Amino acid sequence: MFQQTIFYKLLQSNYISTYGPTILITAKGFPGFLHINTRQLLYEIQKRYRELKIFCLTDYDVYGLSIACTYASKNESKLYYVYDMSIENLHWLILFTPEEGIKKNVIKNTDLTKLTLKDIRILDKYQINL
Numbered sequence: 001m002f003q004q005t006i007f008y009k010l011l012q013s014n015y016i017s018t019y020g021p022t023i024l025i026t027a028k029g030f031p032g033f034l035h036i037n038t039r040q041l042l043y044e045i046q047k048r049y050r051e052l053k054i055f056c057l058t059d060y061d062v063y064g065l066s067i068a069c070t071y072a073s074k075n076e077s078k079l080y081y082v083y084d085m086s087i088e089n090l091h092w093l094i095l096f097t098p099e100e101g102i103k104k105n106v107i108k109n110t111d112l113t114k115l116t117l118k119d120i121r122i123l124d125k126y127q128i129n130l
Contacts, residue, residue: 006057022053027067036085039071043085050089057093062119068092 007026016022023042042054056071058064072090102109115123 019053022055025054025056025071027056027058027064027071039085039087042071042087046087046089052089053091054087054089055091055093060094060098061113062115062122065092066122 004026007024010024023045025038025042027038045052046054056068058067068090071087072092073086
């Protein structure tokens with residue numbers, strides 16, 4: 001729901017007049033084989049329209065980072081990917097950090113969750129690949 005709200009706010013703000021034609025990915029869930037069709041489409045569009053900006057709006061958490069890295073990374077698991085479909089001109093949209101959100105009264109301390117052991121393992125995996 002968060003991504004759709006931001007998407008509609010961007011449309012209302014007429015951001016296209018500032019940035020020109022863009023693609024906005026509002027990904028959610030977990031990265032993996034379900035993103036292959038979207039990645040393949042974006043990869044083909046990127047090959048034909050190099051100047052086109054591609055933005056990725058995800059949650060500001062481990063899974064959001066995982067999704068953004070899935071689109072941008074060349075180090076995919078061969079289990080799902082046959083060839084490099086990395087999106088070279090992908091820009092991960094970060095609206096604000098949790099600390100900034102608390103200062104702006106957009107989120108509360110109670111809305112924040114601590115990293116689990118699983119989250120830390122995911123971050124370690126991306127640290128190695130970056």
